[in-house]
Amino acid sequence: MDRPIENRGEQLGPPSSPDHAPDHALERVRTVSTLLDDAVRVPGTNLRFGLDPLLSLLPWVGDVASAAVSLYIVAEAVRMGAPASLLLRMVLLVAVDVVLGSIPLIGPLFDAVWKANSWNVSMLESHVERTH
Numbered sequence: 001m002d003r004p005i006e007n008r009g010e011q012l013g014p015p016s017s018p019d020h021a022p023d024h025a026l027e028r029v030r031t032v033s034t035l036l037d038d039a040v041r042v043p044g045t046n047l048r049f050g051l052d053p054l055l056s057l058l059p060w061v062g063d064v065a066s067a068a069v070s071l072y073i074v075a076e077a078v079r080m081g082a083p084a085s086l087l088l089r090m091v092l093l094v095a096v097d098v099v100l101g102s103i104p105l106i107g108p109l110f111d112a113v114w115k116a117n118s119w120n121v122s123m124l125e126s127h128v129e130r131t132h
Contacts, residue, residue, distance in 0.1 A: 033117040053111035063102045090120045
């Protein structure tokens, strides 16, 4: 026979440690976004790119790996209580990144200018500012 779960004063749900505070989560997703979208500046220009277009050079495998890391940002948004509408927009940006970024030859160039991770972090930051 199943026994009901007792709540002995412990918090149910995500841990409330300092590592899960919005500021720490935003710092982590900013770091991931920078690595994927803006880590390297092309000398003599304002053009920046990250690992995303480089991973795109490996057909499908690189795009799937990049998408998995991009979805980490979405996972943090879930943990931070982002609304479903925001999560849907974030997932759609990642999906466009994967689909168009996987086109041979054009995909890496697309990934260099399509900054899905930067946009997702920006939307998440706006959400956090409005709610906290």
